[in-house]
Amino acid sequence: MTDTTPQAVVDERLKSESFGARLMKRPELGAIAGVILVTIFFLITADPAMFTLSGIINFMTPAAQLGILAIGAAMLMIGGEFDLSIGSMVAFSGLFFAAATVTFGMPLIVAIPATFLFSAAVGSLNGFIVIRSGLPSFIVTLAFLFILRGLSLVGLKLATGGSTQLRGVRDAIEGDWLAPIFSGDAFGGMFAWLAERGLVETFNNGAPKVPGLPIEIVWFVIIALLATWVLLRTPAGNWIFAAGGDANAATNSGVPVRRVKISLFMVTACCAALVAIITVMDAGSTDARRGFQKEFEAIIAAVIGGCLLTGGYGSAVGAFFGAIIFGMVVIGLTYTGFDQDWFQVFLGGMLLIAVLFNNAIRKRVTGER
Amino acid sequence: MTDDTKFHHGDAPETAPIVEMKNIEKHFGNIIALAGVSFDVRPGECHCLLGDNGAGKSTFIKTMSGVHKPTKGEIHFEGRPMSFDSPRDAMEAGIATVFQDLAMIPLMSVTRNFFMGREPTKGSGPFKRMDVDRMNQTTMDGMRSMGINLRAPDQAVGTLSGGERQTVAIARAVHFGAKVLILDEPTSALGVRQTSNVLATIDKVRKQGIGVVFISHNVRHALAVGDRFTVLNRGKTLGTAKRGDISPEELQDLMAGGQEMAQLEGSLGGTV
Ligand SMILES: Nc1ncnc2c1ncn2[C@@H]1O[C@H](COP(=O)(O)OP(=O)(O)O)[C@@H](O)[C@H]1O
Numbered sequence: 252m253t254d255t256t257p258q259a260v261v262d263e264r265l266k267s268e269s270f271g272a273r274l275m276k277r278p279e280l281g282a283i284a285g286v287i288l289v290t291i292f293f294l295i296t297a298d299p300a301m302f303t304l305s306g307i308i309n310f311m312t313p314a315a316q317l318g319i320l321a322i323g324a325a326m327l328m329i330g331g332e333f334d335l336s337i338g339s340m341v342a343f344s345g346l347f348f349a350a351a352t353v354t355f356g357m358p359l360i361v362a363i364p365a366t367f368l369f370s371a372a373v374g375s376l377n378g379f380i381v382i383r384s385g386l387p388s389f390i391v392t393l394a395f396l397f398i399l400r401g402l403s404l405v406g407l408k409l410a411t412g413g414s415t416q417l418r419g420v421r422d423a424i425e426g427d428w429l430a431p432i433f434s435g436d437a438f439g440g441m442f443a444w445l446a447e448r449g450l451v452e453t454f455n456n457g458a459p460k461v462p463g464l465p466i467e468i469v470w471f472v473i474i475a476l477l478a479t480w481v482l483l484r485t486p487a488g489n490w491i492f493a494a495g496g497d498a499n500a501a502t503n504s505g506v507p508v509r510r511v512k513i514s515l516f517m518v519t520a521c522c523a524a525l526v527a528i529i530t531v532m533d534a535g536s537t538d539a540r541r542g543f544q545k546e547f548e549a550i551i552a553a554v555i556g557g558c559l560l561t562g563g564y565g566s567a568v569g570a571f572f573g574a575i576i577f578g579m580v581v582i583g584l585t586y587t588g589f590d591q592d593w594f595q596v597f598l599g600g601m602l603l604i605a606v607l608f609n610n611a612i613r614k615r616v617t618g619e620r
Numbered sequence: 621m622t623d624d625t626k627f628h629h630g631d632a633p634e635t636a637p638i639v640e641m642k643n644i645e646k647h648f649g650n651i652i653a654l655a656g657v658s659f660d661v662r663p664g665e666c667h668c669l670l671g672d673n674g675a676g677k678s679t680f681i682k683t684m685s686g687v688h689k690p691t692k693g694e695i696h697f698e699g700r701p702m703s704f705d706s707p708r709d710a711m712e713a714g715i716a717t718v719f720q721d722l723a724m725i726p727l728m729s730v731t732r733n734f735f736m737g738r739e740p741t742k743g744s745g746p747f748k749r750m751d752v753d754r755m756n757q758t759t760m761d762g763m764r765s766m767g768i769n770l771r772a773p774d775q776a777v778g779t780l781s782g783g784e785r786q787t788v789a790i791a792r793a794v795h796f797g798a799k800v801l802i803l804d805e806p807t808s809a810l811g812v813r814q815t816s817n818v819l820a821t822i823d824k825v826r827k828q829g830i831g832v833v834f835i836s837h838n839v840r841h842a843l844a845v846g847d848r849f850t851v852l853n854r855g856k857t858l859g860t861a862k863r864g865d866i867s868p869e870e871l872q873d874l875m876a877g878g879q880e881m882a883q884l885e886g887s888l889g890g891t892v
């Protein structure tokens with residue numbers, strides 16, 4: 252910060268901060284370092300095919316699906332709360348969406364907003380109970396983890412007459428003009444154009460090996476940018492950090508903490524709904540296991556991305572890279588000679604390192620004494 | 621103890637009060653923290669609220685700044701009955717408070733703390749965003765006018781010293797206190813220079829026609845700037861005195877509940 256007023260003097264007690272030291276204070280630093288390390292690891296151990304365009308798309312697709320959830324989870328964690336029901340919410344809103352299109356035959360222009368509204372309502376119920384009861388969100392949303400999963404099962408059986416899978420979504424949405432925004436690949440024309448000029452890999456017939464950018468990756472990037480903008484540049488972002496940092500101090504300073512927290516629960520639920528809509532349309536069906544254990548993966552990605560479990564600190568960019576690390580590890584192991592089940596060991600290790608690292612960083616930032 | 625004439629005191633202006641609190645009671649479960657307190661603050665005066673630890677001072681000002689809803693009693697703001705549902709309501713009405721615990725977030729920067737809840741924006745529609753440059757500038761200026769040169773406005777509040785932190789809270793309240801400024805023991809962590817800065821700031825703010833409520837343990841600080849003095853004891857007012865109607869010794873005695881202090885003074889053989 253430079254000062255232009257004449258009486259301003261350069262504080263002699265302020266050591267000039269190196270770029271590195273400034274970087275150290277950013278919450279996403281750990282995740283970016285993690286991406287670099289994981290990339291180096293796979294550059295050495297994995298088949299080079301992993302880092303071709305199709306290989307990258309291959310790991311970015313699950314990373315994006317998880318990342319959309321992780322960014323929601325990160326914002327909620329910065330706001331000082333948890334949501335363990337995200338994964339079940341994916342199944343539940345997936346059921347709602349599939350039932351809306353297949354069973355009730357709604358066009359997407361009705362079904363999609365209805366799914367978001369429905370999920371936001373469930374999210375606000377989560378938030379409302381947490382705020383009203385003063386209970387830790389951990390326990391309230393743990394209850395919803397089971398409630399929503401159970402309701403998804405029961406609902407599926409009701410909708411299908413006994414099955415736990417609801418099919419026919421693809422036929423139901425066939426030709427709907429909204430479908431390309433939530434399914435398939437984006438920028439197909441550009442990829443074809445690049446293929447014509449030999450800039451991307453092609454099949455023998457000249458078609459590009461990658462037909463386009465999977466739509467979830469586009470959503471993932473848009474949501475990461477939007478969340479970063481909100482967190483760093485808008486009053487709402489300031490309220491989120493304040494609500495998570497110290498809810499009482501924030502309330503006393505005029506931050507509408509309850510409203511902020513309930514909104515964050517709604518945002519998280521809507522992130523789950525978006526993933527549900529994208530994956531249900533992609534698969535053409537929904538089932539009761541959709542989103543299984545995604546809540547843990549999303550929270551892990553958020554923590555790897557620099558979120559503190561105690562709230563008030565973290566970033567959407569961090570969660571973005573945290574999810575990419577996740578995708579790289581899950582898919583990357585298939586390109587190596589390692590047993591894929593190393594994935595869980597790797598993940599637990601990453602989580603532990605991230606938590607220790609975040610703790611140290613927090614002490615640096617706050618100069619905790 | 622010296623009576624102090626550092627600041628010019630007019631006679632307490634006999635204008636209508638900005639905030640008038642009548643028979644405020646506050647119960648926490650079976651604890652009666654306030655048992656009928658009446659208090660008012662007028663434009664351009666500094667009304668000191670004195671009392672021992674646990675007397676109910678903080679609880680009382682929290683009913684004024686929207687944190688607590690009084691169990692009983694009436695609040696009038698500019699002559700109209702008013703009930704603040706949240707600190708935000710009180711702030712919007714022009715009441716700013718320095719809470720005893722400061723209400724700061726250690727992990728957030730000084731600037732973000734300064735404007736927490738009331739961030740200035742620029743742009744419109746989806747491009748509406750915080751005016752970060754203006755926020756930083758205002759924070760630096762506010763702190764400088766209180767005698768502290770901040771190293772950087774993006775420094776986390778957790779890295780500040782207790783006194784610096786308290787100064788941020790005071791500068792913030794002065795910036796936002798359009799009609800009433802409430803200070804709950806604002807000088808407890810401050811050095812001599814910053815304390816006299818705060819007292820000078822109270823004087824300056826009062827001259828702008830703002831009503832100041834100043835809570836202090838220190839009778840000297842109170843006498844230095846106060847126009848009126850109200851003493852609280854065990855949730856009740858022991859009365860309000862105008863400047864000049866009460867001696868420092870009487871005030872000190874009232875605060876400490878009288879006799880015990882006199883005894884202690886006797887046994888220590890001097891002034892406490
Ligand atoms: N939230 C609360 N719940 C229960 N008791 C409280 C609460 N806040 C204050 N009290 C009680 O009210 C009394 C007055 O406290 P306080 O207003 O903080 O005193 P002071 O600021 O004058 O030192 C104390 O006995 C305190 O224990």
Ligand SMILES: [Mg+2]
Pocket residue numbers: 677678679720804
């Ligand atoms: Mg107090």
